[in-house]
Amino acid sequence: MTELSTRRLVTRLLLVVVTMFAFGFALVPIYDVMCQAFGINGKTAGAYQGSQAEDATRQxxxxxxxxxxxxxxxxxxxxxxxxxxxxxxxxxxxxxxxxxxxxxxxxxxxxxxxxxxxxxxxxxxxxxxxxxxxxxxxxxxxxxxxxxxxxxxxxxxxxxxxxxxxxxxxxxxxxxxxxxx
CATH class of the missing domain: 2.60.370.10 (Ctag/Cox11)
Structure with missing residues (x-):
């Protein structure tokens, strides 16, 4: 291998590593967007604080x-x-x-x-x-x-x-x- 081809290989491998890291970092937001888009895996609201009057006009x-x-x-x-x-x-x-x-x-x-x-x-x-x-x-x-x-x-x-x-x-x-x- 020549020095130029070695440099290209190292550059490409570094680019692959950076791309993989970025994709791994983006998985959580991508997952949240997909769940929102398809209406799946809705997490319930946190602890309920307070009270509300009942809305008897709605079911x-x-x-x-x-x-x-x-x-x-x-x-x-x-x-x-x-x-x-x-x-x-x-x-x-x-x-x-x-x-x-x-x-x-x-x-x-x-x-x-x-x-x-x-x-x-x-x-x-x-x-x-x-x-x-x-x-x-x-x-x-x-x-x-x-x-x-x-x-x-x-x-x-x-x-x-x-x-x-x-x-x-x-x-x-x-x-x-x-x-x-």
Whole structure:
């Protein structure tokens, strides 16, 4: 190789490294834009501060979905498929989980709200997703989610979906921590 071709190769390799770094850095904003464009993976609003008067003139349908991640074999479902709520009112839905295995298991639920533009107006005041759930073999529990649909929800949004995916996180907990539970 000549000195000129070596220089070109080094320049090209450096350009590839810089491009890869820039692409990796841009992945999070690209992901957020894609989620916004396709209306997926809406993250719920943060902790709800304050209170609102109920807007009885408006009704919003809230649908509930429960799915298990790969490898999670709990029974997991909402008590009802959907409810109709008034913005500003406090609401509750129970989710039921059961561990049909012969081992204690720990699970974590990850929520998502769609459409994504409505996620900022969905406030969970209490949720089983805030903590990990530990169930003994054959144990069944009812887990509440309490929420408020904000009065400032855009008027064109008449239907929200609150979806949970339940993950088995038993293997991620150190054995000494599992013994204390």
């Amino acid at each position: 919003v349908r809230v649908q509930f979905l429960a799915t298990n991640a790969a490898g999670m074999n709990w029974e997991f479902r909402p008590e009802a498929d959907d409810i109709t709520v008034a913005p500003g009112a406090s609401n509750q839905m129970l989710f039921v989980a059961a561990n049909p295995t012969d081992k204690p298991m720990t699970a974590q639920a990850i929520p998502s709200v769609s459409p994504s533009k409505a996620a900022a107006f969905f406030h969970k005041t209490e949720c089983f997703c805030f903590t990990q759930q530990v169930l003994q073999p054959g144990e069944r529990i009812e887990m509440p989610v309490r929420f408020i649909v904000d009065r400032d929800l855009p008027a064109d949004v008449r239907h929200l979906t609150l979806a949970y995916t339940l993950f088995d996180v038993t293997a991620r907990i150190p054995p000494h921590a599992q013994a204390k539970r």
